[in-house]
Amino acid sequence: MKITYQILLFTASLATLTACASDDDAPVVLPVQAQTVNNLPADPTTPSSTTGQPPLSTGKFTLYNLRDNKTVANTDSATNRWDVGFRGTTVIINGGAVRSGQGGAYVHTGTFEELTAIPATATFAQDQSATSLAIPTGSGLGWYNYNSTNNIITPVPGRVLVIRTGDGKYAKLEILSYYENAPATPGATSRSRFYTFRYVYQPDGSTKLN
Amino acid sequence: MLVALLFLSVQQPALQPPDSVRVKQLDAVVVTATRTERRVGSLPMPVTVIGQPQIRQSGSLRLNDILREQTGLAIVNDHGQGLQVQGFGPDYTLILVDGEPLVGRTAGTLELSRLTVGNIKQIEIVKGPSSSLYGSEALAGVVNIITENPDRTQGSVAARYGANRSSDLTGDVSLRKGKTGLYLFDNRYQSGGYDFSPETAGNTVSPFLNHTVSGRLTTAFGSRLKLSVSGRFFAEQQDNAFSLTDQRVVSGDGAVREYTINPVLTHQASDNWKFTYRYYRTGYRTTTALRYQDTREAYDDSYFRQTFDRGEVVSERTIRNRHFLTVGAGFIAEGVEATRYPGRQQFTTRYGFAQFEWVPAQRFTLIAGGRFDAHSQYAEQFSPKLSARYELSQTVALRGSAGVGFKAPDFRQLYLNFDNAVVGYSVFGTQEIATSIARLQQQGQIAELLLDPARFGSIRAESSVAVNLGAVADFQKKYSLPLRLSVNLFRNDIRDLIETQVVARKTNGQNVFSYTNLSRVFTQGAELDGSYRFTLGSGQLTLSSGYQFLDARDKAVTASIRAGQLFRRNPETGLTERVRLADYGGLLNRSRHMANGKVFYELPRQGLSASLRGVYRSRYGFADANGNLILDEAGEYVPGYITWHATVSKTIKMITIQAGVDNLTGYTDPQFIPSLAGRLWYASLRWAWARQSSISH
Numbered sequence: 010m011k012i013t014y015q016i017l018l019f020t021a022s023l024a025t026l027t028a029c030a031s032d033d034d035a036p037v038v039l040p041v042q043a044q045t046v047n048n049l050p051a052d053p054t055t056p057s058s059t060t061g062q063p064p065l066s067t068g069k070f071t072l073y074n075l076r077d078n079k080t081v082a083n084t085d086s087a088t089n090r091w092d093v094g095f096r097g098t099t100v101i102i103n104g105g106a107v108r109s110g111q112g113g114a115y116v117h118t119g120t121f122e123e124l125t126a127i128p129a130t131a132t133f134a135q136d137q138s139a140t141s142l143a144i145p146t147g148s149g150l151g152w153y154n155y156n157s158t159n160n161i162i163t164p165v166p167g168r169v170l171v172i173r174t175g176d177g178k179y180a181k182l183e184i185l186s187y188y189e190n191a192p193a194t195p196g197a198t199s200r201s202r203f204y205t206f207r208y209v210y211q212p213d214g215s216t217k218l219n
Numbered sequence: 220m221l222v223a224l225l226f227l228s229v230q231q232p233a234l235q236p237p238d239s240v241r242v243k244q245l246d247a248v249v250v251t252a253t254r255t256e257r258r259v260g261s262l263p264m265p266v267t268v269i270g271q272p273q274i275r276q277s278g279s280l281r282l283n284d285i286l287r288e289q290t291g292l293a294i295v296n297d298h299g300q301g302l303q304v305q306g307f308g309p310d311y312t313l314i315l316v317d318g319e320p321l322v323g324r325t326a327g328t329l330e331l332s333r334l335t336v337g338n339i340k341q342i343e344i345v346k347g348p349s350s351s352l353y354g355s356e357a358l359a360g361v362v363n364i365i366t367e368n369p370d371r372t373q374g375s376v377a378a379r380y381g382a383n384r385s386s387d388l389t390g391d392v393s394l395r396k397g398k399t400g401l402y403l404f405d406n407r408y409q410s411g412g413y414d415f416s417p418e419t420a421g422n423t424v425s426p427f428l429n430h431t432v433s434g435r436l437t438t439a440f441g442s443r444l445k446l447s448v449s450g451r452f453f454a455e456q457q458d459n460a461f462s463l464t465d466q467r468v469v470s471g472d473g474a475v476r477e478y479t480i481n482p483v484l485t486h487q488a489s490d491n492w493k494f495t496y497r498y499y500r501t502g503y504r505t506t507t508a509l510r511y512q513d514t515r516e517a518y519d520d521s522y523f524r525q526t527f528d529r530g531e532v533v534s535e536r537t538i539r540n541r542h543f544l545t546v547g548a549g550f551i552a553e554g555v556e557a558t559r560y561p562g563r564q565q566f567t568t569r570y571g572f573a574q575f576e577w578v579p580a581q582r583f584t585l586i587a588g589g590r591f592d593a594h595s596q597y598a599e600q601f602s603p604k605l606s607a608r609y610e611l612s613q614t615v616a617l618r619g620s621a622g623v624g625f626k627a628p629d630f631r632q633l634y635l636n637f638d639n640a641v642v643g644y645s646v647f648g649t650q651e652i653a654t655s656i657a658r659l660q661q662q663g664q665i666a667e668l669l670l671d672p673a674r675f676g677s678i679r680a681e682s683s684v685a686v687n688l689g690a691v692a693d694f695q696k697k698y699s700l701p702l703r704l705s706v707n708l709f710r711n712d713i714r715d716l717i718e719t720q721v722v723a724r725k726t727n728g729q730n731v732f733s734y735t736n737l738s739r740v741f742t743q744g745a746e747l748d749g750s751y752r753f754t755l756g757s758g759q760l761t762l763s764s765g766y767q768f769l770d771a772r773d774k775a776v777t778a779s780i781r782a783g784q785l786f787r788r789n790p791e792t793g794l795t796e797r798v799r800l801a802d803y804g805g806l807l808n809r810s811r812h813m814a815n816g817k818v819f820y821e822l823p824r825q826g827l828s829a830s831l832r833g834v835y836r837s838r839y840g841f842a843d844a845n846g847n848l849i850l851d852e853a854g855e856y857v858p859g860y861i862t863w864h865a866t867v868s869k870t871i872k873m874i875t876i877q878a879g880v881d882n883l884t885g886y887t888d889p890q891f892i893p894s895l896a897g898r899l900w901y902a903s904l905r906w907a908w909a910r911q912s913s914i915s916h
Contacts, residue, residue, distance in 0.1 A: 118784055120795045140666035140726070147724050150669075154846055163846030166795045167786025185793065193790055194844055194854070 041219060043121075044078055045207040048189055051095035053202040070094035070101055075172070075180050075210040089175035093182065095204050098153055098162055100144040100184075103175035105135025110175030114143040116151060117169040121183045121207070124169050127216035133173050144170060152184050161195050162187040174210075181218050182208035250318070251343040251363035253576065253586060254352055254545055255535060263584060263608035263618040265687055265707045265746070267344040274336050276819060276830050278866040278879040278901065280379070280387050280408065282342075282364070283331035288815055288832050288864070290765025291346065291746045295808055296894045299330035305346055305709050306742030306771035306809050307359030311626055311681075313349070315363040317449065319481055320356070322527045322553075323503030327629070333453060333477070335431045337377070337389040338404040340365045346746075347687040347709065348624025351588045351604035354570055358624035358683050359711070366449070369393040369400025369437055373909035379877075381901025384411030398439040406431040413896050415889035420468040421461035423893045429455035429475075445485040453477040459509060469518040471509035478502050493535040502526045521558035525630070528552045543576040545588075555630040561651065564634045567595045568627075582610035592625075596633060596650075597680055600625045613697045617690050625682040632678065632717055632734040644729040646719070649678040652733040656723060659731065667724045675722070675733050683713040689746075701752040710743040740806060742771040758822035766814045771806040776849050787847050790854075804840050804850035810859065812837035826870035835861045841891055857891040875905045 051071050072081040072091035081091040089110035094101040104112030113133030117124055134143040148155035152170060153162045164184040172180045185191060185207065189200040209218050247268040248256050259266050267289055279285040286302060287294040293303040301309025310327030313320055321329055342364055349357040374392040391404040408431075412424040435449035453476070460470035479501040486494040502525070509519040531549035538544060551568040574588030589603040604622030611617060634648040636655065647655045653672040659665050689707035694700035715736035723731040750763035777800065779785045785798040805811075817832040837859040840850035850856075866879035878901070885898035 120786065120797070122794075140724070147669075147721060147730055149721070149848075154843075154848055156842070159842075163843075164788075165786075166788045166845065166847050167784070167797075183795065185788075 041209050041211050041217075043207050043209050045185075045205070046073075046078070047191070047205050049073070049080070049095060049204040049206070051097060051202045051204055053189075053200060068096070070096040070099075072103075075174055075182075075208060076176075076178070076212060092174035092180070093170075093172060097202055098155075098187070099142070099146050100152065100170070102136055102143040102172065104133075104173065105143065106137045107139065108136050108175075111173065111177045112143075112175050113173040115171050116144060117171050117181075118167055119169060120167060121169050121181065121209075122219075124171070124181055125217070125219045127171055127179055127218065129216075131171065133171075153187065159197070162201065163195075172208075178211060178214055179216050179218065180208055180210040182206055247341065249341075249343045250365070251315070251361055252345050252349075253574065254318075254533065254547075255543060255576075260616075260691070260693065261584065261608070263586060263606035264620045265346045265618075265689060265705075265709075267346075269342040269344075271340055273819075274339060274342075276828055276866060276868070277832065277864070278877060278881070278903070279336050281332040282334040282336060284881075285336060285342065286331065286344075286362070288817065288834055289344065290748050290815060291767040291813065292344070293810065293813060293836060294331070294894075296892070297328050297808075298325040299328040300332055300894060301328035302331060302362065303809070304344075304359040305711060306744065306769045306806070307711070308808075310629070311356065311358040311624075313353055313356040313361045315353075315361060316451070316479065317366055317481065318363060319479065319497075319499040319501070319529070320353075320527070321477075321479075322501055322525050323475075323477055323505075324629070326631070333429075333455070333475070334364065335387075335389070335406045335408065337406050337431075338366045338391060338402075338433055340367050346707070347620055348602070348604065348622045348683060348685045348711075350600070350602035350624040351590050351622055352572060352574065354568070354590060354592050354602070355600075355625060355627040355680070358626050358681070358713075366433065366435070367391065367393065367402050367404070369395055369402040369435060371395050371910065373907070375905060375907040377903060377905035379901055379903035382899040383413050383896060385409065385899075385901075387903075400435075400437045402435045404431070404433045415887070415893060419462055421459070421470075423889070424896070425457050425459050427455060427457040429453065443487045445487075446482070447485075448480075448482045450481065451477075451479045459507075460512075468512040469509045470512055471507070471518075473507045474505065476502075476504050491537045495531075495533045495535075497529075497531045497533070499529045499531075500527070523557040524555065526554045541578045543574075545572075545574040545576075547572050553630075555634070559637045560630065560634045561636050564630060565595075566630075569593045584608045592627075594627060594680075597628060597678060600627075600680055600682070614694055615690060615692045619686070619688045621684075621686045623682060623684055625680045627680045628678050628717060628734070643725065643727045644732065645725070646732045647722075649675040649734055652676075652722060652731075656731065659723075659725070664725050664727070665723050665731070666726045668722070669724065670720070670722050672722055672733070675735060678717065678734065679715045679736050681713060681715050681717055681736070683711045685709065685711040702749070703751075704749045705747070707746045708744075709746070710741065712739070712741050714739045716740055739774040740772060741774065742769065742806075742809075744769040755820070756822075757824060758820055758827075761819040761821075762817070763819075764814070764816045766812070769809055769811055769813070771809045772803065773806060773849075776803060785847060785849065787845050787851055790845070790852070798847065798849070798851050802851040804856070807840040807842065807850055810836045810839040812859075827868070829867045830865065832864045833861055834864075835859070857888065860886050860888065860892075862886055862895070873906055873908055875907070876903070877905070878902045 052067060069083050072094045074081050074090060075092045087109045091103050092112060102112045102114040103110030113135050115134055136142050145151040152168050153164050155162055170182040172182055174180060186205040187201055188195040189203040191205040192199055211218055247259050249259050249266055249268055250256055252262045252264055252266050259268050269285055274285050277285055283294050283300045286292050294300050295303045302312050304312045314329050344362050346360040349361045353361055372395045377389045379387040386409050388407045394401045409428045412422045412426045414422040431453050433451040437447045439445045455475040457473045459473050462468045481499045484496040488494060504524040506522045507519055511518055529549060529551045533547035536544040548571040553566040554563060556563045570592045572590035577585045585607045587605050592600045602623045602625060606620030608616055608618040632648055633650045635646055636651050637646045652675045656672045687707055687709045691705040694702040716738040717734050718737040719732045720735040721730045722733050744767055746767045748765045752761045780798050780800050780803055783797055786795050787798050789796050814835040819830045821828045838856040840855055841857045844855045845852050863883040864881050865883055866877060868875055868877035881899040887895055887897050
């Protein structure tokens with residue numbers, strides 16, 4: 010797994026960093042950064058193209074902590090240390106009747122950049138049961154479309170997952186690919202169940218997302 | 220090579236002088252547009268006629284061969300080769316043989332290659348809705364195939380062999396004695412198929428063999444009563460083999476059988492009254508038996524049987540030799556039985572129609588008509604149509620028509636009961652969904668119900684409102700110029716388009732689908748046609764050309780683009796951006812531009828003829844690639860292409876030799892157009908005989 014950090018508003022953030030170094034008294038507002046996570050395995054079932062080794066399909070969710078930008082062990086699933094989990098096309102949130110955290114989520118229609126703040130009227134859904142999830146499963150209902158003629162899962166462009174994290178902070182997340190190395194046009198040989206997504210996490214607890 | 224072909228030249232049917240053929244073709248008499256015999260030129264709606272000489276000169280074998288060369292028609296592939304008219308898919312065009320509908324569609328497509336052209340006298344194509352006369356399916360248009368009549372005593376035998384080990388044997392005989400005539404026709408067509416991907420098991424098109432036998436008996440009782448009984452039988456066998464995604468190979472036979480029987484009694488009660496009594500029965504059945512090659516276990520063992528019965532009475536009344544009233548009524552019983560349908564399903568339809576042709580002045584014709592269909596499974600349909608023609612001058616005539624067309628939900632949309640065992644999804648027709656969901660719920664297979672299954676029961680027929688406006692200019696009468704131009708503008712607004720809809724989610728993560736009235740779409744465009752004929756050397760050169768501009772869109776997509784709710788991922792930056800209206804390419808599988816150009820050259824004295832025909836289709840959408848489910852990116856299109864076809868023939872007395880090449884440049888696109896074989900050469904020999912005394916017409 011390879012994780013890269015991408016800095017948006019590069020100059021702006023540099024300027025702010027300089028400012029905070031010279032003026033310790035003023036309250037610091039760090040602009041939030043967009044991060045991209047590449048090739049996060051979500052319980053892959055297809056053999057590796059390089060080694061040919063069948064993967065160890067565990068049937069378990071890959072849990073992720075957005076603040077730390079890293080995966081969380083499954084042994085911590087009953088804590089609020091993780092925010093979002095992936096297995097196949099199913100995305101879970103750490104909040105609701107079957108979770109331990111304070112999370113929630115909804116699917117926003119619009120672009121990632123334009124979503125600068127979560128509106129006060131927004132309602133967050135939660136994972137109430139294995140079949141009633143905050144992020145709906147099924148083609149066209151949640152984050153992806155499924156093409157039955159070529160069996161390809163494509164993230165619906167213009168869908169942003171607005172997330173309340175396990176510990177009650179806010180984030181926005183856009184899934185970019187469901188296939189290893191995010192090929193522009195995935196085909197029959199592409200390995201599925203590898204998420205590439207980008208997100209913005211707001212550590213100060215506000216609903217501002219840029 | 221083209222030049223050589225052009226000047227090598229030519230064939231002419233031995234029995235008719237070429238001039239009469241051409242003149243007849245321009246002013247052919249058709250029956251499809253009004254259900255009465257009318258000259259094409261006098262009709263207020265767009266009608267195309269393809270005569271037998273053109274079919275022969277083009278070297279066509281099957282119906283799709285000749286239709287693909289006509290202006291505004293595209294042959295599209297979806298479970299077979301079907302016809303696209305004015306931007307409508309194959310399910311929206313009614314295909315008739317002698318006025319009676321063919322059944323046996325797969326996913327809405329009626330396989331056009333099922334029909335040989337050997338017994339066709341002429342093909343009539345009416346564009347725009349004709350539900351006012353024909354009911355369901357006549358939404359985009361009607362193709363009516365008029366088969367041979369035993370008018371005189373004659374016979375012919377033809378044999379053809381060509382690339383892909385394809386062979387065609389055709390023979391017919393027509394006997395006439397007094398008032399009784401008998402026509403018999405036989406065709407055997409075989410092909411070795413072809414393969415674009417030899418590295419995989421199976422062929423792109425598997426080898427097949429089919430037979431067509433047809434016949435007609437006509438007789439008259441006295442001077443006022445005529446009887447015609449015709450029938451047709453078709454059988455096809457295909458050896459299938461292909462590999463599945465897990466590399467296992469399945470193979471086996473697929474068979475198609477079809478028959479029709481059609482007695483028609485015509486009673487000319489008086490000079491002003493004519494009655495026609497028709498009965499029609501057709502049956503269509505397919506069987507598929509596919510087995511795994513390694514274990515010989517059954518992969519697919521299925522059948523499909525459909526029957527269609529229709530009785531109809533039509534009366535035609537002539538009023539003061541100028542106005543015509545047509546009134547008819549009928550009853551249809553349809554049945555289907557198939558592996559994927561529960562039990563035997565039946566439909567009935569009762570219908571009545573009326574049409575009044577009013578000719579207040581010689582230059583003005585007005586036709587008003589309508590049809591009422593009462594169906595056993597869905598709401599009644601009323602389909603009116605109004606059309607008018609006005610002669611501006613000797614040269615130019617204006618025509619316009621407005622009408623309503625509909626397409627009833629088909630058996631699949633009502634009764635399909637299909638669980639995909641491999642992938643795990645299920646599809647149920649609207650009449651099956653409620654009980655099937657209940658069953659799945661009982662079995663604990665339903666995770667979440669997304670829509671109330673009860674609301675699916677009241678599915679409506681798809682319907683459209685269409686307007687066609689055009690003008691025809693014929694420069695023959697006034698300027699003695701053999702030039703004919705026509706233009707037609709069309710707009711079709713379709714509502715209640717039936718699409719698949721997710722009803723529930725299963726515990727295995729897959730969906731349960733059914734059908735519902737979802738979309739509103741429109742198709743609009745313009746069609747231009749021109750033909751010009753002149754003397755070149757000692758022969759006749761006919762140039763013709765046609766063009767269609769088409770714009771077909773989903774209204775909901777247009778609305779959501781306008782509202783800024785439709786996005787796409789920029790392939791270069793990877794960022795999400797809004798789709799602009801200009802990016803939207805409309806409905807899939809529709810070419811914005813289609814054109815054809817044809818040259819026919821005849822040297823009647825030498826018995827030579829040649830033709831060169833080019834058919835162009837601009838790029839068209841294949842499938843969504845960037846996840847927003849609409850056509851908006853260059854990579855989602857199949858590139859545009861031209862195919863060229865050429866024939867040369869020579870007639871010596873009763874024998875005609877023809878050679879030709881289809882797809883001269885060998886253009887192929889194995890990925891997107893597997894039905895387009897490469898360059899195909901062929902040669903044929905035809906022997907035609909006619910009794911001397913009957914040539915004198």
